[in-house]
Structures are given as structure tokens and as C-alpha cells.
Amino acid sequence: MLQILADGLVIGSVVSLGAIGLSLCFSILRFANFGHGELLAWGAYVALSALAVFSALAGGAHPIAPFSFGWPLLAALAVAALAVAALTLVLDAALFKRLRRQGAITLVIASFGAALALRNGLLFLYGGVPQYYSQELQIAVHLLPRRLLGGLRITPDQLFVLALTAVTVVGVHLFLSRSTLGRAMRATAMNPQLARVAGIDPERVLRATWVIGALLAAVAGVFAGLTVQLRPTLGLDLLLPLFAAVILGGIGSVWGAVLGGLIVGVAESVAVHVVGAEYRAAAAFFVLIAILLVRPTGLFAEKT
Amino acid sequence: MSSPALDIESLEAAYEPGLPIVRGANLRVQPGEIVAILGPNGAGKSTLVKAVAGLVPISAGRVLLHGADITCVPAHRLVFEGLAFVPQTENVFANLTIAENLELAAAILKADKRERLDPVYAMFPDLQRQRALLAGRLSGGQRQMLAVARALIARPRVLMLDEPSAGLSPKLVGQVLDQLKRVRDTGVTVVLVEQNVKAALAVADRAAVLVEGREHLVGTAAELRADARIAELYLGRHVQAQAVA
Numbered sequence: 001m002l003q004i005l006a007d008g009l010v011i012g013s014v015v016s017l018g019a020i021g022l023s024l025c026f027s028i029l030r031f032a033n034f035g036h037g038e039l040l041a042w043g044a045y046v047a048l049s050a051l052a053v054f055s056a057l058a059g060g061a062h063p064i065a066p067f068s069f070g071w072p073l074l075a076a077l078a079v080a081a082l083a084v085a086a087l088t089l090v091l092d093a094a095l096f097k098r099l100r101r102q103g104a105i106t107l108v109i110a111s112f113g114a115a116l117a118l119r120n121g122l123l124f125l126y127g128g129v130p131q132y133y134s135q136e137l138q139i140a141v142h143l144l145p146r147r148l149l150g151g152l153r154i155t156p157d158q159l160f161v162l163a164l165t166a167v168t169v170v171g172v173h174l175f176l177s178r179s180t181l182g183r184a185m186r187a188t189a190m191n192p193q194l195a196r197v198a199g200i201d202p203e204r205v206l207r208a209t210w211v212i213g214a215l216l217a218a219v220a221g222v223f224a225g226l227t228v229q230l231r232p233t234l235g236l237d238l239l240l241p242l243f244a245a246v247i248l249g250g251i252g253s254v255w256g257a258v259l260g261g262l263i264v265g266v267a268e269s270v271a272v273h274v275v276g277a278e279y280r281a282a283a284a285f286f287v288l289i290a291i292l293l294v295r296p297t298g299l300f301a302e303k304t
Numbered sequence: 305m306s307s308p309a310l311d312i313e314s315l316e317a318a319y320e321p322g323l324p325i326v327r328g329a330n331l332r333v334q335p336g337e338i339v340a341i342l343g344p345n346g347a348g349k350s351t352l353v354k355a356v357a358g359l360v361p362i363s364a365g366r367v368l369l370h371g372a373d374i375t376c377v378p379a380h381r382l383v384f385e386g387l388a389f390v391p392q393t394e395n396v397f398a399n400l401t402i403a404e405n406l407e408l409a410a411a412i413l414k415a416d417k418r419e420r421l422d423p424v425y426a427m428f429p430d431l432q433r434q435r436a437l438l439a440g441r442l443s444g445g446q447r448q449m450l451a452v453a454r455a456l457i458a459r460p461r462v463l464m465l466d467e468p469s470a471g472l473s474p475k476l477v478g479q480v481l482d483q484l485k486r487v488r489d490t491g492v493t494v495v496l497v498e499q500n501v502k503a504a505l506a507v508a509d510r511a512a513v514l515v516e517g518r519e520h521l522v523g524t525a526a527e528l529r530a531d532a533r534i535a536e537l538y539l540g541r542h543v544q545a546q547a548v549a
Contacts (some may be wrong), residue, residue: 115312180411185399187408194391196359199412201385 002144002152004269009229010158012265013165014040017220018238020172021213027252028209028253029096031107035234037242038118040082043193043218044234045126046083046226051133061134066156068136079130081218085276088210115235116200120289121230131230133222159177168219169258174210176254181208189252240281241268244288250298259299263287308334309373309493310356310387315365316517317348317355318407324349324363333462335370338484338494340504342526343514349497350392352514357389358382359526384413388460392497395451398440402431402450405439409457412453412471424453427486452483456492463487465496469503481507482505505529511548527547 022036034119054072055061062070091114099106140153176182181204188195188205196202224234245264249256269282276297291298310333317326325348333339334492341349354360356367358379366375368386377385397405410420425432429450436441439450448468455463468484483501488494498504505511505525513521513534521528528534 110335158525180408183400183408184412185401190399191394193359194394194397196379197383197391199357199380199458200410203381238305 002149004160004273006152006154007272008266008269009262010154010161010265011268012262013161013239014220014261015241015245015264016258017165017168017216018051018242019249019261020169020254021216022242023246023249023251023253023257024185024189024209025213026246028185029107029206030192031104031111032243033111034108034228034239035111035115035118037086037218037237037239038115038122039214040221040224040233040238041122041223041232041235042087042118043080043084043214044230045122045232046072046218046223046228047222047225048126048131048133050079050083061136063134063136064273066138066141067160068134068138068155073133073222073226076119077203077219077222080222084221085211085214085219089207092210093205101195103266110237113238114159119232119235126228126230126232128232131225132188133230157226163226164219165223168216169254172216173254175212178221181205181221184210193287224279237281241284241287244284247289247296247298249289249299251301254281256298256300306335307368308332309337309370310495311371312352312356312367313368314364315352315355315367316485317351317360318363319351319360319533321361321363325517326355327362328365329514329518331512331519331522333493334494335461335493336491338488338496340508340509340511340513340529341495341497341514342501342534343520345499347515348513348517350466351517353389353466353497355455357387357390357464359389360546361484363437383458383460386458386461388455388458388463390411390448390451390455390465390468392470396439396442396447396454399438401438402442403435405454406435406448406457407429409454413458420433420459424456425457427483427490428453443472444471446477448472448480449483452480452487460492462495464494465494467497467499469498469500471499477503477514497507501534 018036018040024034025033051073052109054075059071059076061072064070093223095110095114096107099110138155138157140155142151143155144152176186182197182202185205185208187198188200188202192202221234224238241264246257248263249258249260264287267287268280271280312329312331312371315326315329316324318324329352339529341352342347355362359376360426362375366373368374368449369385372386374382374385378379402492406424431450432445433454439447442450442542468480472480477500484494484496485507496504505528508525510522510524512519521531
């Protein structure tokens with residue numbers, strides 16, 4: 001019981017971080033970015049390349065006990081985040097900015113195209129074989145014995161993912177609620193026209209939205225690679241859970257995206273244990289359908 | 305003689321290219337004036353102020369603010385030039401508190417928060433008392449006060465308002481328009497679009513009647529109140545009878 005919940009929270013951490021960026025994109029850029037999942041995949045793979053470079057420079061991966069990774073992966077994570085942020089700015093300048101006046105449908109179609117290009121770019125560069133950041137075996141820690149609610153085991157890497165997700169989410173919340181740029185982003189999401197006459201530069205807000213979404217996507221991608229594996233279809237596989245989390249939480253709400261992501265993660269974990277791993281993706285689909293039928297605005301939709 | 309606070313010259317503006325709503329409008333507003341823009345529905349009143357505020361594309365003509373051409377200045381830069389605009393609806397950030405609305409306005413300008421907020425709170429003490437309240441929970445009149453207060457944080461030289469009385473009770477209309485007089489008394493030039501002609505002419509120094517996208521009548525508020533066409537079209541029989549008397 002608790003094990004299912006813990007596994008779900010780990011999956012949900014990845015989904016939550018990705019969903020925050022997608023939700024911000026939805027509410028500020030005002031279109032559903034079907035390429036967002038690919039940003040997670042690119043983050044994961046750029047980190048893989050950077051990890052190879054840093055490990056070579058350091059003469060090894062230097063794992064920090066009890067984790068399977070060392071500082072080279074942390075440095076690679078930072079490089080991946082910056083690289084994906086740069087990638088989104090290039091994508092925006094080359095594609096989305098040119099189409100912004102055409103409306104949301106055009107942007108959505110463009111994002112499909114961007115997703116295809118990004119996914120196949122990864123396939124071309126890295127091949128289709130699953131890869132891992134580390135070949136180190138991790139021993140799960142027994143947090144609770146089996147006799148208590150079925151027991152609870154978790155690896156140090158999973159604990160790291162949960163902790164860093166919590167820190168990141170709090171950081172994003174503080175940024176959006178306390179900083180001028182964060183408040184300007186919320187204001188633009190609420191009322192873009194009023195934001196303009198209030199003196200908020202819309203292009204600056206758009207760039208910030210891309211960058212923050214990209215940073216979070218890269219972190220989520222690295223977490224996915226760390227806790228599961230890297231594969232070029234990572235972004236596509238995560239797309240439905242990301243959308244389910246955003247719609248479940250309510251478009252524009254950071255905490256909604258986080259909670260939505262965790263619920264989707266737990267639903268997937270339940271599906272794995274109850275009906276088998278092959279039906280895992282169906283869990284997100286059912287969550288999405290259920291929320292659309294019961295509360296289409298989501299749990300924490302931002303009101304205008 | 306000093307240049308006008310706001311000078312609109314032969315302005316044409318359209319939401320869609322080739323379909324102008326404002327068709328060669330002219331309006332000159334002197335510093336310290338309250339000028340009302342009146343007219344029937346669809347005359348282009350709101351489009352005119354939105355075009356001046358940078359929200360509707362201008363296809364011809366120009367706009368001068370204290371002599372400086374601001375025709376091509378983007379909407380988000382106009383507040384730095386001294387022009388503030390209060391839209392008719394959704395004119396506050398509903399999910400931010402009163403304090404956050406005002407602090408954001410100050411922060412965008414990179415101005416000292418206390419220095420900007422204190423005078424505004426002094427002018428609108430109700431807002432200070434309720435500063436932790438979400439703007440979305442305010443009544444129509446309070447929202448309008450907050451919208452004006454938010455605009456005043458920028459210390460504009462010209463304040464434009466699009467139908468500040470829309471949706472308000474007659475009592476609140478009087479309060480809001482009285483506030484505009486107090487705003488003018490601080491040295492701010494005020495331009496307001498109004499459907500409520502009687503209330504607008506009670507507060508304005510001058511007014512312009514817009515018809516089909518250009519000014520049809522321009523005069524002092526007293527002249528327009530006495531104008532038989534205005535009385536007949538906008539002020540009703542009672543006032544018409546008063547005017548005749």
C-alpha cells in the first residue's frame with residue numbers, strides 16, 4: 001500500500017515538474033505546447049552528454065554515497081537546464097514568435113511539428129537503445145518493515161528526487177509570488193491586455209515563461225533518466241501524464257500542477273500494481289477523462 | 305503657450321486592416337483639464353482611447369503627449385512616458401491582493417514602493433484598510449477605485465479611463481467621478497470615455513461627442529449641456545425642459 005504510494009510520488013515528481021512548465025505555457029503563452037514533453041527528453045539526453053564530458057574530465061563519475069551519482073551529474077543537470085532553456089528561446093524565435101498572431105490553433109499545430117523534429121533529432125543523435133546515467137546498483141533502504149502496511153523501500157536516488165522536487169516547487173512558488181518578474185508573469189496570465197497597459201513587457205514575460213518551463217523540464221527529464229532510464233520516446237510517453245496533471249490541477253496553477261502530477265503518478269503506480277505495467281499510460285488517460293467530465297476547470301483553476 | 309497634454313490628430317484606428325473604427329478623430333486636451341468623450345454606441349469612443357493607449361493598431365494620424373509623438377510607442381512603454389489607461393472591464397488583477405496590485409505597479413516602474421503607495425493610500429483610504437483582500441473579491445466601485453489607484457502609482461501626466469461608471473450604481477458613479485476631480489486637483493489631466501452623459505458633463509471641463517469615428521461636437525461641458533441636440537439625444541426630456549426653462 002505505502003510502497004505503491006511512494007512509487008507513485010516518485011513518478012509524480014517528474015510529472016509535476018514538467019506539468020508546472022506546461023501549465024505556465026498554457027496560461028501565459030496561451031497555447032497547449034505538445035512539444036513540452038520533448039523538452040524533458042532533451043534535458044535528459046543533454047545531461048547524458050554533459051555527464052560523459054564531466055566524468056571524463058574528473059576521471060570517473062565519483063558517486064556520492066549513498067547515491068548512484070556524483071557531482072558530474074549535478075553539473076550535467078545544470079548544463080542541461082541551460083541548454084534546454086536556450087533551445088526553447090531558439091524555438092520561440094524561429095517558430096512560435098512568427099506564428100503568435102495566427103492564433104492558438106496554429107501554435108498547437110506548430111508545437112506538434114516541433115515535437116516530431118525534436119524527438120527524431122534525439123533518435124538521430126543518440127539512437128533508440130535505452131541508456132542510463134549510471135551502471136551502479138542501488139540498494140533500496142527499508143523505511144518500514146513489511147508487517148506495517150506492506151512495508152516501504154526506497155532508493156537514495158528516489159529520495160533525492162523527492163527532496164529536490166519539493167525544493168524546486170517551493171522555489172518556483174516563491175519566485176511567482178514574491179518577485180516582480182514572477183508577479184508580472186501571473187498578471188500576464190490573468191489579463192494580458194491590462195498587463196501591457198500596466199507597463200509589463202509581454203516579450204520579457206514570454207521569454208521568462210519559456211526559460212522557467214525549460215529549466216523545470218530539464219530537471220524533470222534528468223529525474224526520469226535517473227529513476228527509470230533514458231529513451232528517445234521519453235517525451236512522448238510523458239506527454240499524456242503532463243496534460244492530465246495540468247488539466248487536473250487547473251490551468252495556470254503551480255500547486256494544481258504539482259498536485260495533479262502527484263495524483264497522476266500515484267494513479268500510474270496503482271495501475272502498474274493492479275493491471276500491469278503495460279496499462280500504465282491508461283491511468284493518466286482515465287484521470288484526464290474523469291476530470292474533464294467532473295470538473296473541467298481543474299482543482300485549482302486560476303480565476304480572472 | 306505650453307503644448308497640449310494630449311493632442312490627437314486625424315487619428316485612424318482599426319482592429320482589422322481596412323475596417324477603421326476611428327476615422328480621422330481630432331482632440332486636443334489642455335493640461336489640468338477633465339475632458340469627456342461622449343457619443344452613441346459604436347461611435348468609436350473606446351476604440352479611440354484604446355488606440356491612444358497602444359492597444360488598437362493606428363493606421364493614420366498621430367498622438368502627441370505634451371508635444372512628444374507617442375504614436376508608435378508600444379502599450380507597455382506608455383506608462384513610462386506619463387500616460388496611464390484604465391480599461392472598462394477587467395481593470396485589476398483579480399488574483400492579486402489590493403497591495404500586490406499596487407506594489408506590482410510600483411515595482412514595474414522600479415520606483416520606491418512606500419513613496420508611491422503612501423500618497424495613493426492617502427487618496428483611497430478604503431484600499432489601505434483592505435489591502436490584503438484579493439482584488440477579485442472587491443465590489444464594482446472598489447474595483448474601479450483600485451484600478452484608478454493602480455494607474456496613479458505611475459504618477460501619470462495624463463490619465464485615460466474607459467467608462468469608469470459602467471455597471472456602478474448612481475451613488476457609486478458620483479463617488480468615482482468625484483475621485484477623478486480629486487485626481488485632477490493633483491495636477492493630472494483626465495480623459496474619460498462615458499456613456500453616462502449627465503454624470504460625465506457634471507464632472508468634465510470640456511467634452512467631445514464622437515459620431516462614426518470622428519468628433520462631431522466639441523465644447524465646454526456647459527455648452528454641451530445647453531446644446532439642444534445633446535439634451536434631446538442623451539439627457540432626456542427632464543433636462544431638455546430645464547434647458548428650455
